[in-house]
Amino acid sequence: MASSTVNRWLRPEVYPLFAAVGVAVGICGFQLIRNVCINPEVRVNKENRAAGVLENFSEGEKYAEHGLRKFVRNRSPEIMPSINGFFSDPK
Template sequence: MATNRWIRPEVYPLFAAVGVAIGICGFQLVRNIRINPEVRVAKEKRAAGVLDNFSEGRMYSEHALRKFVRNRSPEIMPNLNSFFTSPDRN
């Protein structure tokens, strides 16, 4: 049977990785359709042409996650990185 071939414990990480990737793509798609100032789904809004609405574009690009990580170190594990790179701490 096909289920015995594909549904095994060894395949679960692959399913999880593909599921996360699909989730991220879906989130970005919904985000762009709903709040991107350059995407216009309604016909009335498309008829307006090119708008120079800089405040709306700034609100879209400066979202909460970007504000949260703005002044943080661009490291995933800063304690581990500083442990291995700082010889004076050892």
């Protein structure tokens, strides 16, 4: 019975499904770890939870303005700007 289950799910046609699910689980795990470890609004230990609402605007700004956001801030919101310009700009 186990052999038929393995033969059913471990075929080459199923590999893209495993890859897509693996990437989705990886992104969710990354975001979970990022929020638990460095989000200023998440407090895991008891001492920090007892502090209540903190006015830590600089820490929140540092968390929100991460490196990727700073990198793409002044860039065009297009994936392929040269191809988009070729097909949309008048000559």
